[in-house]
Amino acid sequence: MTIPPISMTPDEIMATLRRFKAHDMDWQSGRVFAYIYQPHETAAAVVRDAYMLYLAENCLDPTIFPSIAQLERDVVRMIAGLLQGDEQVAGNVTGGGTESILLAVKAARDWARAHRPHIAQPEMVLSRTAHAAFHKAAHYFGVKPVVVAFDPATFEADVAAMRAAITDNTILLVASAPCYSQGVIDPVPAIASLAREYGLLCHVDACVGGIYLSFLRKLGYAVPPFDFSIPGVTSLSVDMHKYGYSAKGASLILYRDRALRRYQMFASTDTTGYTLINPTVLSSRSAGPIAGAWAILHHLGEAGYREIVATVQAATERLIAGINAIDGLFVLGQPAMSMFSFASNNINVFHLADALRRRGWYLQPQFSTPLSPRNLHVSVTYGVAHNVEALLADLAACVEEVRQAPPTDPTLIQTLVSAIARDPSPATIMELMAAIGLRPGALPQEMALINDVLDALPDAVANEIVIDFFNNLY
Numbered sequence: 001m002t003i004p005p006i007s008m009t010p011d012e013i014m015a016t017l018r019r020f021k022a023h024d025m026d027w028q029s030g031r032v033f034a035y036i037y038q039p040h041e042t043a044a045a046v047v048r049d050a051y052m053l054y055l056a057e058n059c060l061d062p063t064i065f066p067s068i069a070q071l072e073r074d075v076v077r078m079i080a081g082l083l084q085g086d087e088q089v090a091g092n093v094t095g096g097g098t099e100s101i102l103l104a105v106k107a108a109r110d111w112a113r114a115h116r117p118h119i120a121q122p123e124m125v126l127s128r129t130a131h132a133a134f135h136k137a138a139h140y141f142g143v144k145p146v147v148v149a150f151d152p153a154t155f156e157a158d159v160a161a162m163r164a165a166i167t168d169n170t171i172l173l174v175a176s177a178p179c180y181s182q183g184v185i186d187p188v189p190a191i192a193s194l195a196r197e198y199g200l201l202c203h204v205d206a207c208v209g210g211i212y213l214s215f216l217r218k219l220g221y222a223v224p225p226f227d228f229s230i231p232g233v234t235s236l237s238v239d240m241h242k243y244g245y246s247a248k249g250a251s252l253i254l255y256r257d258r259a260l261r262r263y264q265m266f267a268s269t270d271t272t273g274y275t276l277i278n279p280t281v282l283s284s285r286s287a288g289p290i291a292g293a294w295a296i297l298h299h300l301g302e303a304g305y306r307e308i309v310a311t312v313q314a315a316t317e318r319l320i321a322g323i324n325a326i327d328g329l330f331v332l333g334q335p336a337m338s339m340f341s342f343a344s345n346n347i348n349v350f351h352l353a354d355a356l357r358r359r360g361w362y363l364q365p366q367f368s369t370p371l372s373p374r375n376l377h378v379s380v381t382y383g384v385a386h387n388v389e390a391l392l393a394d395l396a397a398c399v400e401e402v403r404q405a406p407p408t409d410p411t412l413i414q415t416l417v418s419a420i421a422r423d424p425s426p427a428t429i430m431e432l433m434a435a436i437g438l439r440p441g442a443l444p445q446e447m448a449l450i451n452d453v454l455d456a457l458p459d460a461v462a463n464e465i466v467i468d469f470f471n472n473l474y
């Protein structure tokens with residue numbers, strides 16, 4: 001492919017893009033229960049307009065664009081207040097939950113270099129239910145992740161196991177409010193007080209829950225404490241681009257005080273170039289996401305968020321009850337908000353996900369662990385809440401469809417898994433994955449067999465396979 005020799009007209013360009021998009025999942029149908037957090041159209045338009053107004057402005061230098069610094073300060077103060085932080089709380093808008101978590105771990109590592117200089121190999125303790133972004137941070141920043149068990153009935157982090165995992169090298173304890181996978185809130189007060197007892201930092205990952213749970217509590221629901229109201233919590237991550245309903249590219253990292261936030265920053269006057277001062281990971285970036293976040297907070301206001309949360313929570317409760325009433329399906333743990341997962345004791349849920357997808361629905365397959373079954377994740381948002389009854393009807397129909405379909409030959413999966421275990425070389429893996437439909441450069445439609453095999457493999461091998469797959473995709 002080459003760059004076109006002469007220009008395409010704006011109309012041709014937009015028509016082409018629309019044609020490309022026609023092959024994507026149609027999330028505007030309200031049938032995609034993951035990835036998209038969709039408010040009502042007026043709110044979406046406000047975000048779009050604000051985003052476009054700031055599309056070209058660069059966050060790199062707030063002295064040139066002081067209004068960006070003002071917008072960021074306002075967003076940080078509004079969310080810090082919502083999370084019961086005082087004026088000492090300091091933070092930044094980042095590009096997403098992953099970046100917020102990367103920064104929290106980087107700040108913890110550099111805090112430890114200053115305050116625990118004897119530690120050569122820093123460690124953080126987290127439950128297996130914590131988000132993979134912590135593993136990514138560990139990988140990027142050389143912090144060792146010490147993963148501990150969760151309670152297999154409730155999916156809450158096991159605080160006794162966290163205590164037992166603390167060593168002289170521990171710098172950080174992690175809690176989720178809630179974890180994305182099962183929507184369950186960890187016992188944050190107990191984890192934070194454990195951190196205080198040992199003089200450690202404690203990060204609460206409220207990426208998906210921070211905003212939603214705060215309004216759920218204002219509506220009178222019994223939401224356990226998870227935020228800056230707990231003394232031992234030293235940092236929090238909260239995504240605006242999830243249940244804040246702003247455009248993607250907006251999350252917050254908040255610290256108890258500026259002294260701790262200082263460790264996330266980076267500056268360099270070491271080159272022939274301009275002075276580089278980066279509070280967050282990226283340098284040049286659009287101010288669009290910050291403007292979108294500021295706009296949605298002002299457009300919805302407290303009243304708007306309360307109304308949306310009330311609608312979504314009612315839909316979630318109906319969906320959970322409806323799923324538990326379908327023979328063979330059961331919701332895992334005790335979900336605290338509008339996201340949860342369910343498993344089955346009589347059908348393969350990976351086949352169920354494919355059957356639903358053929359009817360235009362998307363639920364997210366999640367793998368088993370030694371303590372939990374394979375399951376499907378559901379995130380309920382404003383844009384899908386009206387479709388809960390329709391989803392329940394199709395779920396019941398698809399469960400029957402899967403029950404009556406011939407099951408995958410278990411020896412096929414076993415053969416593939418043992419072949420990969422015997423010879424995990426990239427060549428063998430590619431050959432075997434091709435045999436089940438995972439071909440370089442092509443996106444599979446039917447995922448069940450692929451998920452079956454990946455789920456049966458050791459994590460380290462499955463990680464290599466998906467890396468190879470993406471490395472060959474484009």
Ligand SMILES: *Cc1c(COP(=O)(O)O)cnc(C)c1O
Pocket residue numbers: 096097098099101131133176178179180205206207208239251
């Ligand atoms: C979504 C999520 C993340 C990662 O956020 P991204 O915005 O996808 O980078 C981290 N933790 C939790 C609990 C999440 O739900």
